[in-house]
Amino acid sequence: AQSVAQPEDQVNVAEGNPLTVKCTYSVSGNPYLFWYVQYPNRGLQFLLKYITGDNLVKGSYGFEAEFNKSQTSFHLKKPSALVSDSALYFCAVRVSSGGYQKVTFGIGTKLQVIP
Amino acid sequence: NAGVMQNPRHLVRRRGQEARLRCSPMKGHSHVYWYRQLPEEGLKFMVYLQKENIIDESGMPKERFSAEFPKEGPSILRIQQVVRGDSAAYFCASSPPGTSVLYEQYFGPGTRLTVT
Numbered sequence: 001a002q003s004v005a006q007p008e009d010q011v012n013v014a015e016g017n018p019l020t021v022k023c024t025y026s027v028s029g030n031p032y033l034f035w036y037v038q039y040p041n042r043g044l045q046f047l048l049k050y051i052t053g054d055n056l057v058k059g060s061y062g063f064e065a066e067f068n069k070s071q072t073s074f075h076l077k078k079p080s081a082l083v084s085d086s087a088l089y090f091c092a093v094r095v096s097s098g099g100y101q102k103v104t105f106g107i108g109t110k111l112q113v114i115p
Numbered sequence: 116n117a118g119v120m121q122n123p124r125h126l127v128r129r130r131g132q133e134a135r136l137r138c139s140p141m142k143g144h145s146h147v148y149w150y151r152q153l154p155e156e157g158l159k160f161m162v163y164l165q166k167e168n169i170i171d172e173s174g175m176p177k178e179r180f181s182a183e184f185p186k187e188g189p190s191i192l193r194i195q196q197v198v199r200g201d202s203a204a205y206f207c208a209s210s211p212p213g214t215s216v217l218y219e220q221y222f223g224p225g226t227r228l229t230v231t
Binding site: 106 | 119
């Protein structure tokens with residue numbers, strides 16, 4: 001069975017500092033990995049995805065993520081945090097299951113950027 | 116191109132009543148997914164539907180919950196005889212036809228159900 005772990009319930013970072021939101025996964029096949037962001041009282045918005053190719057993936061709003069196969073990780077990063085980045089971040093993994101692509105989401109990590 | 120639409124955005128029901136949540140996928144999308152979000156529990160998969168077919172309902176409670184995606188019209192998530200524990204945010208997502216792993220899901224704004 002596939003699973004995603006986001007080990008930190010909350011991450012606090014000062015504005016202007018680099019941020020990292022951690023994600024590890026467990027799958028039996030090739031992982032297809034996604035990051036989504038959720039602002040208060042809103043639905044999830046797609047940020048970026050890793051399918052194949054370069055391990056460093058660039059996405060929306062200056063975010064990027066690094067796929068590390070040996071550590072089964074897909075950490076989300078940004079060089080300089082903004083207060084407006086404060087939100088709930090979800091990692092997700094997608095694998096084939098019975099002929100379709102099943103998605104499993106992590107529990108979410110709350111990012112708080114402090115002015 | 117309008118995004119995924121859900122209505123109502125907020126729904127209040129008394130215990131024992133029925134709740135009907137609607138989801139209109141993005142234009143051209145034929146796959147619909149329903150998720151439930153509870154505080155401290157993240158996003159939980161409920162059901163995956165294609166037009167007129169339920170593909171995977173492994174995340175849906177066996178009783179009181181049902182979902183459909185008819186040939187015409189929105190997808191409906193129906194909760195009969197609601198209980199307080201059903202209070203949550205329910206999100207719908209859609210994706211294009213086909214099973215390509217390239218496709219991310221597009222989420223609606225959610226329906227916040229409160230059972231009193």
